[in-house]
Amino acid sequence: MEEVRMNPEAILDRIVSDEENVGKGKLKIFFGYAAGIGKTYAMLLAAHEEKKAGIDVVAGYIEPHARPETMKLVEGLEVLPPKVIPYQSIELTEFDIDSALKRKPNIILVDELAHTNAFGSRHLKRYEDIKELLNAGINVYTTVNVQHIESLHDLIAQITGVMVRERIPDSVFDEANQIEMIDIQPEELIARLEQGKIYKKDRVKKALGNFFTEDNLIALREIALRRMADWVNQEQSKSIHQLGKEGAVGEHILMCLSPSPSNDKVIRQAARMAKAFHGKFTAFYVETPESSDMDKEDIQRLRENTKLAAQFGANTVTSYGSDIVEQIAEYAKLSKVTKVVLGRSYSKRSLFLVKESFSERLSKLCPSIEIFLIPDSYDQMYRKKKKKTTKVQPSIVSLDIVKTLLLLSVSSGIAIFFKYMDLQDSNIVMTYILGVLVTAIITKYKFTSYVYSFISVFTYDFFFTDPKLTFKVYEGGYVITIVIMLIMSLISSTVTQKVKNEAKVSAKKAYRTEVLLETSQKLQHGKNTEDIVWRTIRQIGKLLDKTIYGYVGDPEKNPKPIIYHSSSNISTSIPKTELAVATWTYKNNKHAGASTTTLPGAKCLYMAVRNGDRVFAVIGIELNGEVIQAFEQGILVAILNECAFALEKEELLLKEREVAIQLKQEQLRANLLRSISHDLRTPLTSISGNASMLIENSDLISADKKHELYEYIYDDSMWLINLVENLLSVTRIENGTMQLDLEPELVEDLIIEAMKHIDRKSKEHRVSVDVEEVLVARVDAKRIIQVIINLIDNAIKYTPAGSHIEVVTCKEGEYIAIEIRDDGPGIDDEQKTKIFTMFYTVNDSVSDGRRGMGLGLALCKSIVDAHGGKLEVLDNKPKGAIFRFTLKLEEVKELQ
Template structure:
């Protein structure tokens, strides 16, 4: 009964999740707290049980540990040949992912989930191979130990003292369909180790000394049990949120990112806190003005820390400013952060007189925040900064400018000295010179040197004794010191302002590109326009070549390159690059340069997607560079906008196709209805009259027979006209009506049409008002004759006997033909629909044979195909005028 209370959206979401699970493979992890507990053995044993039940099971890769019991279970199971990788002269055997996908069993066994693949494999990590297997719809059994889970790495290291390099993201573990804990007592594990069942004796002795002791194993076992319990809690929490869509937690954990090698420990701790509090998890990096001058190794460490935070489920945010505590506290206030996680090195002063620490400033700026300080074992609180000007390179232009400004200041100082201005005025000139130097030069070293030289120059030229570096006045050293400090502080502030302005301009430009992209995409309609706008905006943003692969009918098309440089672009469209793009399209994942998947590619490839639909692939030519976190976020935002625009365009096209299909279906239904009803009357009449003639030929008088023949003839003409209209309508709808236009005399066309008008025309007066001159029009005479017949027949049908029908021809810049009658006219509400297909009037004058409503609709289509117009008007004092136009044809008559 509880399901009846669910919101319909919740039900749809559950159905969607179930369908998604059906389409992807299921992952089962055999989980242990140490090597040798029996994970691989349990996996193989269960595989044999499934095989006996008829399940298609193959071994993708089993680690050859030379364990007798395990090797015995390998026998009897089909094995996929491994992939041989040549790495620095060694032949390495790796899991053959492509062979497994090609074989496509129901279940594949892949040992050692946390394994790092050799160079040359598609993915850097084995868990990425397994993710691709799951996306291919293949179930996977695998094994992993507790020390390989990313968020537990620091905890395991602190217990065992061993740094584990091979790790998996927590979400790989948490999102597995099943976790089977393989557990034995630590004492039993040590007995297995000592008896040589896990490692050889020499390895077992080393393992006992370094890792396998009762204390470590007990602690690891406890962590493994707790991690399994945490996963069960997460599953329960997810189910709870599905039951209650309004569920919300107020906890928001913020971790501060840096390039410190200890930052990963802080990130992992914050991740565990976010999981424990069931709150949001955000990682923030404050980019200061010193960021461009950071060493590449430092930037690499920062990117690794950002990547780790993303793996652990954090939302990455970036802000700018040199006042780091202020930026963090403001972000926390705006974003609703409740807890901040810091490292201990940022929470301790080096000296009593040192400036307040990060944690002290944060406490001052945001007193309501909880701040957690994480110890950084083995790492000193403060690390000596590298010399700021160690890698300085001097530029001739900046050097000349600096010297020129110093000379100008000295000349102005000399003038001031001659006019007996005070020394304070001269000092101000030199400070101004240093300020200008810091503004116009590119490196900070020039302002520092200018500060020193300004003091020395002032001393040399303007203190007594002049033209020496000595000074008689005892107060001059203080003057020199204050002058240097003032010049240096002023120049430092100018440099910072310049750097801030540069950062602000860069941020504003990127934001402008993002907003501009959104506006341009809203104006586009066609698919190629959307792609062109997106690619050109990315070229403007990154100043890098962009490669675009569009999707058509489920396949990638040939690439299109949008160039930003003059470099040769053929290297971006090789078969290897196309294969990477095809993999991204198939798997809806990033790959290529700067990633762990097919990282040898020249470009970084990303899918253009909206929801689960992939509309193409875009490659960014990195040329051995990388995208910063903020650049990557903007790239994803632009691709997201592009994906939404393409999805909208596809939805519009599908709606248009659906509308055309509905219209065709309606036309088909109306035609069938009309044929079934409207053809029955004339056919019945023809059949009945013919039967009477056959049965009563001898006793029937001449007049009666003539009337029957006439009725048969009229009904036949009606059917012929109907069939002609149907054929014409069919040709118009499928676009096969081809005009054969020639110059025709209007009078001849009208006379020909009147010869084929309904026999009932004798009951009406038809008048043709011929013009005084010969008027020619460019037309397909056969079709225009049909137009005149249909309009005149319509007038005959809807006007009483004895009515007058007039045909008038006028010449303006085109030919105007009016067909008028003096009948009862057409109501205003019917005029708007008179040319619609299958519209029939409600006049009581019309005979019992109901019209199909095709004639006037066909007239409109024919006239429009000739480039003319057709309309209906009231005739004065009564009646109706049908008016249509045709292109005028001037004919030159040669005498």
């Protein structure tokens, strides 16, 4: 038998998917084809079975049906109280999501998945409430009918004649963990309806005559069974994908977004095709210069169509150009589109001219791509409406007319001058054509250049053709000249207007692209997290010209945002409700606020700066009732992605620095332990050996020998005490816990105190002190004494017996200099650069290297630096070394 091998990519996808779903709840849908078939009844039965098994089950919201058998099953279950929302003169009851999240049962029952929540609820749709429950780790049981699935809306409306308003995205249905189809025969359903088990008696007759006809129910049942089969096939295909047996890939379906009322029908058809062919699905929108003239209704409809395409999993792409067909064709070729789905458009037909339709032009430009036309019953009505809603501003029209008349006067003056100079008529004609080009460039409306074209032709006929000052023409050649002049003027005007529009398009596109590229460069130079967020909101503000708020991290913990003010708004007031929306966005990793279905009453649109499930910041955009254009929306998403990458990079750098510090600390600990274990062994062995000798042979050892052993023990003990003091000081410095107790102190007293604690081997050296005058410094006496002891002991250790060691002080401006001089072998230049490094020791035959841990000088430098001074090593002339450090001078009067 052939071994079945798993697809590595599929395994990775499954691991990533499993990681994303860790901690999330599971969704079970009770699915049917019509009301009254028993979905809620079956859900409640399942809930009772789970409760018997010891599982925590709560009824979050059960639609109040007039069905006694169903409502009786609610008894015995814990029921959450509904949320009461006042609306006009009535009170509406809705599912209370906050109570559900607080209660957090194992399973919660939420009836009617497609329900639209009352105004004032957190989410516009109930399925969004359920998504939040699932993200919180709560398992959900719910119900839905086939007519509420988005992709089937048009098909079911065509069959039943009923437009269902409450719908759910196909993705909600497809991503359910379990679907249980509740099915009964249509005849049985009609019988139940007639018995009053579904609706009240007064509604039965109307229902039987409209929706609940046998033909409708049979059709709905068939559609529901097919949709259920699609879901089963989808689940099976996931397993096939994991085994590496993927189906045919390569289909790429593209549909064209528009503000047309029937564009949603095109979207649904394209989505069904993409699903059937298991292909890539792209929603393509071309923003033209005329897009800025769309009214609010069209803008809102375009936004809803874009959201609908996104619900079906479409990759939304926005292009910018004046010719929509050319833009679609170019993108289709580059993206290897195999099928294009369009709404059917109607061509203008006249007696002599038939204009090519949208689809005909596209098929000529892309002959190898299949084009599917979806009937657009709204097209003609929509185009008429668009013509009526075109607004012309009187002030701009008046200004354009004045410009046109001035240019006509200038052109006529130049033409008269040419005529006076006895130049050919072709020069006069070119003068007027030049005026057409200038008019088209400096005026806004297209009709002004056409008006100029006609007036210039008649002006030429009136003033420059025989007979002059009349509109009559004697010579036939002039007729041809006038006709050609009119045609050239109209063509020139049209072409110039098109070039002008293209220039506007290019300028807008260039500006937006520049903002995006500039964002990438600026974010790379961000100094920290706050700076990156500030640079991001500044770029978004430049793109949209709106006030932007940036919350770093959780807005609840860091409620003060970074603000970028637009040119038209300098308000800084942020209502508390806005902070709550920003916090919800951060915690749920979803967009919320204005223009969304979650907390739509907010002043701003809040967008999460995220990378997968990780949210780094929240950006708020003050919309003031406006909407973001499609192309700007694409640039905005790209900027947020750039910000997320920059913040993730900054976070990784911070973690890397923390790891480097930890490694350094670990290395320090390892060096300390290694040095301690090596260097403590010798003095401890010496102490224990000498003590043992004194204990065991006390009577046999002479008094002088005993005194010598006592001195050894004392010397070794003092060395250990100094070592421990150094270790404690080093530990405090590394942990940042060393605190200085600064008091005015006489420098001479510090030196005298230090001389009492220096190494006993100082007897073998000549140690002298030369204090110039009474000098006072504000220091931590204990620390500075430790510095002086270490420096003198270091000189004793690294100089031969009989050497002269001198402690000298002097005043240098605002500082006191303390020098420890010796006439030993000195320190070479290479060692001077390393001598203050921790754990560095000089390999010298003179010194007792077995006792050198390399802590003393490094500790001295840290203490002197903490006092604001400087420690350095210099050459002593003619030989030897000088360790010199400075302290801040304190005025003597402060001691009084």
